Amino acid sequence: MLNILLFGPPGAGKGTQSEKLIARYNLVHLSTGDIFRANIKGATELGILAKSYMDKGQLVPDEVTIRMLESEVNKNPNAKGFIFDGFPRTQAQAEALDNLLKSKSVSITLMLALEVEEEELRKRLLLRGKDSGRPDDQNPDVIQKRIDVYNNETSPVKHFYTSQGKYKGINGIGEIEEIFNLLCVEIDSAK
Numbered sequence: 001m002l003n004i005l006l007f008g009p010p011g012a013g014k015g016t017q018s019e020k021l022i023a024r025y026n027l028v029h030l031s032t033g034d035i036f037r038a039n040i041k042g043a044t045e046l047g048i049l050a051k052s053y054m055d056k057g058q059l060v061p062d063e064v065t066i067r068m069l070e071s072e073v074n075k076n077p078n079a080k081g082f083i084f085d086g087f088p089r090t091q092a093q094a095e096a097l098d099n100l101l102k103s104k105s106v107s108i109t110l111m112l113a114l115e116v117e118e119e120e121l122r123k124r125l126l127l128r129g130k131d132s133g134r135p136d137d138q139n140p141d142v143i144q145k146r147i148d149v150y151n152n153e154t155s156p157v158k159h160f161y162t163s164q165g166k167y168k169g170i171n172g173i174g175e176i177e178e179i180f181n182l183l184c185v186e187i188d189s190a191k
């Protein structure tokens with residue numbers, strides 16, 4: 001099983017690259033942000049709860065996020081593998097994911113981290129906010145909050161995978177196709 005973690009700050013290009021990777025490797029794409037947004041659209045209880053955090057640029061609480069992710073993984077028993085996009089974002093989420101995969105006798109193959117500096121992220125997110133309709137991309141204070149949360153809570157998750165020898169940093173600046181090729185080279189050599 002090929003289980004890829006696509007990691008990186010908000011606006012690094014995880015969603016764009018995930019779309020290309022699932023097509024090439026026939027994987028199931030689990031984006032926690034997308035799942036929350038679908039729940040917001042459907043006005044589910046989970047969506048209403050998630051929205052109250054997302055609109056402020058805060059993380060949705062671990063307990064809620066982990067339960068949701070587990071149920072999404074369990075919905076795909078025949079998957080050839082997964083791309084986890086936007087998860088794990090905390091140490092507790094990383095540990096929960098490890099335990100879940102262990103219980104199925106599988107593991108994470110590789111963490112691919114898209115590296116993009118902050119100034120570029122702020123530019124990309126504001127640009128995306130112009131037509132994405134995402135409220136969290138339209139407010140500079142919320143964007144900064146998300147970058148700060150990434151630096152303080154999410155970025156340290158790298159160490160968890162570095163210590164397992166699974167971390168690979170990838171330059172996230174350049175042409176989409178060029179970055180995609182860099183990701184594929186890493187995946188092909190880890191398979």
Ligand code: ADP
Binds near residue numbers: 033060061086087089
């Ligand atoms: P981006 O990476 O551009 O910020 P996402 O779609 O991945 O966009 O996430 C949007 C928001 O959804 C986050 O700011 C956060 O509030 C919430 N969210 C997504 N994934 C998680 C997660 N794993 N844990 C907690 N909150 C999450």
